[in-house]
Amino acid sequence: MRLLNRMSRYSHGVSKFKLTQPRMLWLDHRLTLSAAPRRKRQFTGVKSSAHPAFPLCSPGLFVSVLPCSPLRGLSILCPHTRTVTHTHVAFASSSAASTPTPAGQVKTQADTEGEQTSTTVPLEDVKRILKLAYPERWKLAAALGFLTVSSGVTMSAPFLLGKVIDTIYTAGADTETMTASLTSLCIMMTGVFLCGGAANAARVYLMQTSGQQIVRNLRASLFSSILRQEVAFFDRNRTGELINRLSADTAVVGRSITDNLSDGLRAVAQAAAGVSMMFYVSPSLASFVLLIVPPLAALAVVYGRYLRSISKSTQDALAQATELAEERISNMRTVRAFGKELSEVNTYTEKTDQVLKLARKEAVLRAGFFGVTGLSGNIMILSVLYKGGLLMASQHMTVGELSAFLMYTFWVGISIAGLSSFYSELMKGFGAGSRLWELLDRKPEFPLNEGLMLSADQLKGRLEFSEVSFAYPTRTEAPIFQDLSLLVPAGTVMAVVGPSGSGKSTLVSLLLRLYDCNSGTITIDGHDIRDLNPYWLRSHIGTVSQEPVLFSYSIRDNIAYGAVDPEAVTTEEIYGAARAANAFNFIQDFPNGFNTVVGEKGVLLSGGQKQRIAIARALLKNPKILLLDEATSALDAENEFLVQEALERLMTGRTVVIIAHRLSTIQNANAVAVLDQRRIGECGQHTELLGNRQGLFRKLMEKQAFLQVKQKRALR
Numbered sequence: 247m248r249l250l251n252r253m254s255r256y257s258h259g260v261s262k263f264k265l266t267q268p269r270m271l272w273l274d275h276r277l278t279l280s281a282a283p284r285r286k287r288q289f290t291g292v293k294s295s296a297h298p299a300f301p302l303c304s305p306g307l308f309v310s311v312l313p314c315s316p317l318r319g320l321s322i323l324c325p326h327t328r329t330v331t332h333t334h335v336a337f338a339s340s341s342a343a344s345t346p347t348p349a350g351q352v353k354t355q356a357d358t359e360g361e362q363t364s365t366t367v368p369l370e371d372v373k374r375i376l377k378l379a380y381p382e383r384w385k386l387a388a389a390l391g392f393l394t395v396s397s398g399v400t401m402s403a404p405f406l407l408g409k410v411i412d413t414i415y416t417a418g419a420d421t422e423t424m425t426a427s428l429t430s431l432c433i434m435m436t437g438v439f440l441c442g443g444a445a446n447a448a449r450v451y452l453m454q455t456s457g458q459q460i461v462r463n464l465r466a467s468l469f470s471s472i473l474r475q476e477v478a479f480f481d482r483n484r485t486g487e488l489i490n491r492l493s494a495d496t497a498v499v500g501r502s503i504t505d506n507l508s509d510g511l512r513a514v515a516q517a518a519a520g521v522s523m524m525f526y527v528s529p530s531l532a533s534f535v536l537l538i539v540p541p542l543a544a545l546a547v548v549y550g551r552y553l554r555s556i557s558k559s560t561q562d563a564l565a566q567a568t569e570l571a572e573e574r575i576s577n578m579r580t581v582r583a584f585g586k587e588l589s590e591v592n593t594y595t596e597k598t599d600q601v602l603k604l605a606r607k608e609a610v611l612r613a614g615f616f617g618v619t620g621l622s623g624n625i626m627i628l629s630v631l632y633k634g635g636l637l638m639a640s641q642h643m644t645v646g647e648l649s650a651f652l653m654y655t656f657w658v659g660i661s662i663a664g665l666s667s668f669y670s671e672l673m674k675g676f677g678a679g680s681r682l683w684e685l686l687d688r689k690p691e692f693p694l695n696e697g698l699m700l701s702a703d704q705l706k707g708r709l710e711f712s713e714v715s716f717a718y719p720t721r722t723e724a725p726i727f728q729d730l731s732l733l734v735p736a737g738t739v740m741a742v743v744g745p746s747g748s749g750k751s752t753l754v755s756l757l758l759r760l761y762d763c764n765s766g767t768i769t770i771d772g773h774d775i776r777d778l779n780p781y782w783l784r785s786h787i788g789t790v791s792q793e794p795v796l797f798s799y800s801i802r803d804n805i806a807y808g809a810v811d812p813e814a815v816t817t818e819e820i821y822g823a824a825r826a827a828n829a830f831n832f833i834q835d836f837p838n839g840f841n842t843v844v845g846e847k848g849v850l851l852s853g854g855q856k857q858r859i860a861i862a863r864a865l866l867k868n869p870k871i872l873l874l875d876e877a878t879s880a881l882d883a884e885n886e887f888l889v890q891e892a893l894e895r896l897m898t899g900r901t902v903v904i905i906a907h908r909l910s911t912i913q914n915a916n917a918v919a920v921l922d923q924r925r926i927g928e929c930g931q932h933t934e935l936l937g938n939r940q941g942l943f944r945k946l947m948e949k950q951a952f953l954q955v956k957q958k959r960a961l962r
């Protein structure tokens with residue numbers, strides 16, 4: 247995994263990494279392999295093929311590396327830069343192929359953090375970060391100017407303060423001269439300090455505002471990139487992970503370009519200026535003090551490495567705890583219904599205990615380090631005082647110079663500490679950046695708004711599946727359809743029935759082109775849906791699912807969501823759609839009427855109410871094709887009647903594919919298709935199918951009737 251990630255980080259140019267064990271590599275066809283001539287004989291079996299775990303991926307090269315000849319120093323060159331991601335390269339041990347990262351799965355925080363601790367930052371990442379900052383270049387340049395002024399003032403302060411001390415101590419009995427010199431020196435210094443304060447305030451303001459602007463731009467592009475991805479991408483990636491990219495990683499990147507960079511530059515400038523001033527004030531004392539720095543720096547490097555590995559483990563443990571909390575809180579109703587609050591609290595506590603254990607380890611380490619550095623700092627000051635005192639006694643140094651030197655020592659110490667935290671923050675920024683680039687660069691597998699658009703006259707609504715085979719990209723080994731064919735003439739109602747899990751909803755997903763079939767074609771009025779503009783296609787298809795999802799807006803906004811331009815929808819149109827959906831009366835009964843906010847996913851409404859609002863939303867779209875998933879037992883008799891009536895109104899004059907559960911719907915449909923064994927087992931009129939005693943439909947109906955009787959008996 248780490249090798250895969252490392253590869254992806256180098257995917258924008260020539261990539262190199264070292265293999266330390268015999269491996270079998272699968273390379274995307276865009277990658278080429280190179281190695282020193284004497285190593286070439288170690289590659290065998292180069293051939294173009296698809297990876298076994300990803301039969302649908304573009305073919306690549308399989309390269310076996312002889313198990314008996316460990317290979318080191320292998321280079322992989324990827325000349326076609328931007329499109330290559332780690333999913334195109336898979337590593338497996340020479341004996342057994344391991345499971346590679348599924349195509350399109352984004353790197354997790356833990357992945358990139360692990361990677362960040364052990365590698366240097368590629369130039370390409372630096373360029374991208376700088377490119378992000380480019381629109382804010384003038385503000386940032388001004389901020390850097392102010393930074394120079396404020397740092398200059400800070401670093402001149404010890405020198406000037408030294409002068410003040412010398413003025414006080416060397417004036418002797420001439421108090422008048424001393425007062426005059428002291429007053430003018432203090433007035434001058436007040437002016438300098440005022441300039442420094444103003445420059446610092448301006449720097450902070452400019453850095454903060456440009457940082458926020460960069461984060462805003464990043465978030466907008468990232469959200470747009472996420473929403474463009476195909477549905478299969480969301481099957482592979484956890485929502486929490488994507489939200490984390492959008493909120494936390496963007497902020498980290500923004501901060502590393504602005505605040506961290508400015509703090510880092512300030513630390514470098516101050517450390518350099520401080521050391522120079524130390525040598526200026528007293529070269530012999532400076533050489534003596536700086537002898538202590540190298541061992542301290544070595545300690546800091548060792549400590550930094552160890553601390554990073556512990557913080558990574560802490561972060562991993564924390565991520566697990568957060569993941570658990572996120573899932574349980576968002577499914578609180580299920581937790582409550584099963585009475586699992588206490589056991590969930592215990593599970594969460596166990597996870598947080600793990601975090602605590604690691605955090606304690608980290609605390610011990612930090613305590614040791616800060617103890618040692620604090621001690622070294624004090625020893626350094628003591629040495630300056632000791633050696634400085636001796637120099638003063640031999641008239642080689644004044645009291646003001648010694649005071650100034652002490653202050654510079656202090657500043658250099660602070661700046662070096664600032665530099666170490668700057669480095670770790672910068673690394674965090676690059677880690678977050680590489681996760682963001684991956685998402686930002688990802689091209690969706692099919693376009694959102696490209697392709698053929700039919701005119702209103704051309705669109706009749708004839709749907710046809712011809713020998714369609716399909717497996718979900720996340721489960722390629724389990725095909726849902728094989729050579730499935732089905733024709734739905736324009737303006738007719740096709741009821742689809744079949745056992746649970748037979749693929750009824752999948753049929754709807756394929757029509758909406760949420761996924762592409764692996765072979766065969768799906769056509770609308772003779773046009774392959776892959777040639778049609780997906781955005782146009784979906785704007786002419788209405789859907790009402792069994793559990794419709796509403797957004798946490800008002801009822802009015804939820805209904806208007808169905809229209810192409812929700813802003814342009816009039817109140818009359820919304821009322822009309824609500825009336826046709828049998829929703830008007832219950833909405834008006836709410837104290838806030840159409841302005842009632844429905845809560846997250848419509849949680850504040852009943853199942854039947856949600857269904858009717860979803861029907862109103864679909865009505866407002868006025869689609870030519872309707873895909874319905876009929877609500878089942880969730881509704882009571884009255885609601886069922888109201889929803890049914892609304893659905894019938896919605897279906898008039900359109901081509902409808904309905905996943906039917908009720909006998910009445912099946913009876914009213916023009917034809918019934920029975921899904922069985924990954925294809926349409928039977929298709930025909932309801933009475934015709936019932937007439938076939940050995941037929942699938944008849945058996946399915948008999949089974950359903952039997953189950954209903956059993957259920958009624960159990961209820962009695």
Ligand SMILES: Nc1ncnc2c1ncn2[C@@H]1O[C@H](COP(=O)(O)OP(=O)(O)OP(=O)(O)O)[C@@H](O)[C@H]1O
Pocket residue numbers: 481718720721726744745746747748749750751752753
């Ligand atoms: N996003 C997905 N990724 C992988 N497999 C999926 C996905 N969605 C559904 N499946 C699988 O595809 C098969 C068909 O599911 P589908 O929801 O189409 O069945 P269904 O006939 O509508 O079932 P039900 O009547 O229970 O709603 C099931 O085995 C299901 O586990």
